[in-house]
Amino acid sequence: MQQDLPHEETQTVSLPEALLYIDGKLRRAAGDKTYDNIGPWTGEVIGKAADASAADVDEAIAAARRAFDDTDWSRNHAYRFELLKKYRDLLFANRGKLVQIARDEVGSAIGAAARAQIDGALGGFDSLLACYADVKWQEDRGIKNEYGFDTKRLVTYEAVGVVGAITPWNVPLYVNVGKVVAALLAGCTVILKPAPDTPLMGSFMGELAAEAGFPPGVFNIVTSADPAMAGEMLTRDPRVDLISFTGSTAVGKKIMENGAATLKRVFLELGGKSAYIVLDDAPNFPMVVMGSMVVFHAGQGCAYPTRLLVPRSRYEEAVKALEMAYAGFAGKWGLYDEPTCIMGPLISKRQLERVKSYIDIGVQEGARLLAGGKVRTDKGGGFFIEPTCFVDVRNDMRIAQEEIFGPVLTVIPYDTEEDAIRIANDSIYGLGGAVFGSTERALKVAKRIRAGALSVNGGMSITGDLPFGGYKQSGMGREWGREGIEEFLETKAIGIRAS
Known part of the structure; x- marks a missing residue:
């Protein structure tokens, strides 16, 4: 990336192409289709982004489903934690690149880019790792006599499944981390759909995931010029178990409608006044x-x-x-x-x-x-x-x-x-x-x-260690903190006959 130039001079910014990350591979979209990444400071093209097709999105969903159903990702808690610590270190090591992307792609001034955009996201990642120790995977509810015999009761907590994470353009790394890292820690597999305006911030997360050695299909990223196509697919597809969305209240209502047919769990962080x-x-x-x-x-x-x-x-x-x-x-x-x-x-x-x-x-x-x-x-x-x-x-x-x-x-x-x-x-x-x-x-x-x-x-x-979410039409569910990880868990009761 180029050196900073005074704002009064012409800024010739050139960002790397934002690639898809599907089934463990960084690649271009079907047919090498791309769209322009527009810089908010100049209104000019600053890069290209992969323009995913419906087939690309379908492949990402299928990969996430396989990774959840056919591997031990959801059950291997220690492995997940160690891999995400490695991923955390890679994000921290690339802080300078992340700040530059926030400046040029998101339009953040330096003071905002370094604070809320990047350091807030990185600090939030650390908080989620720290909160992971507080997540309960099993509770002993003791023995109870019902119908003349004793039953030992356990309550277990396990990953929901495949998560579609749909994120906005305003603080993309912060919201991406809040959804993706919490879901992965919980044992889910994830398809991230960044906003069309900020594709590179999401794509760069895929580049670092590949470097960290994520198993194929565990984490997938699809960028698209169409603001609705990939989201419509994720919210309607029965292979996706949960949608986590941050954005406008109007779109949140549409997501609830789409998810109703398959009774998806929906987490919505919506508008505010x-x-x-x-x-x-x-x-x-x-x-x-x-x-x-x-x-x-x-x-x-x-x-x-x-x-x-x-x-x-x-x-x-x-x-x-x-x-x-x-x-x-x-x-x-x-x-x-x-x-x-x-x-x-x-x-x-x-x-x-x-x-x-x-x-x-x-x-x-x-x-x-x-x-x-x-x-x-x-x-x-x-x-x-x-x-x-x-x-x-x-x-x-x-x-x-x-x-x-x-x-x-x-x-x-x-x-x-x-x-x-x-x-x-x-x-x-x-x-x-x-x-x-x-x-x-x-x-x-x-x-x-x-x-x-x-x-x-x-x-x-x-x-990052406190639950965040809204009342009324500002949404439902909570992000960040222990509660943010628990949003991605199901609760199961098990009774074992003891006598």
Whole structure:
């Protein structure tokens, strides 16, 4: 990969071709079919990716089924653990390449690429390995006398089977690791379908799996320009036992429909419209309010709090703090080479148009545009939009209810603590959130928010050893931690006649 160039200069990026990884082999798609990998910084082609056919996907499913049914992969716990430790070491050894892929393919600024994109994924891998020791494979439930004789009871836990992992483009390595590593540790075999926008991050995982010596069929990767074809096959095929999906709520509903015919187990991590609640007794009130800016990775995060709730009694103070914060950030984003930069472009032209359409909706709804709102073609041919903040927002506005998935913050005043809780919960989503205030009071509020991960006064509620997932239409099931591994296990009761 080339050396970094200043953002103001033309960046000639050339990434390796993203290959398929099926039945233990790295290869091109049927007929050598490829599609263009578009770089978010420039809007130009930065590489090629294998464009899998339906036959390629079918081969991956068949390989995963064979590896589960015909080998001892699901039962050889020690072997799996040692192999995944070797795989972990290879990922860590290739951290620099992974960071570069995140920068050029995902569009992450250096500060975001090194933190959430790669180090978060690598740290999460370590957490899953550590949590593996806590997973129970068998429990003795003692002897019970039923119908006049004793029965010794065991409960065993075993792998579900073949897993279809369908992942998004926003933090691809992080989500890929969360699904793939947990499923493999549980003893499942996996077909990973990365998002079309970020094929190389998934494909590179296959390259390292081949280097680690994964048995054929245990882990398979299919990339495709078609966002739906491979996913439709995985969700409908009776040979696939479980679907783990991260993405939009609309697609999650479709996956549930598709899986119903074969009663697949479904894990869904879907959209969010999380609340950032600042109580009137929050220490350093202006700084806490400034910390709500939606700028990290251009706001492309499902659990990112994008609704700022502030007390009406301190509303004007909050608005002034935000004016200062956005003005101070104006020249600090969209910089390819700046190590402290945390906001780059959006992933694609389609996403740029989506975010801009929501900004236009916010203006039409009567919210006041405090900062940003413009597409920035002066930053090059990539997909740049300004950090944007709306104030005077009502919670019934579309910009307060619908997931935008871009650098857009909506600011909503509330009257009382009960009002803040009501507004925060007045959403179809329930993924994450944050509460700031005196610790006891903030914790009390956090416990009443209907969401899966709550931060109190900046505490980390999303880490590799904690379960992550949503309430309501933010999904079902949990990823990461011991619970994330257990999502991929079945429970079996065994009774042994003792007398």
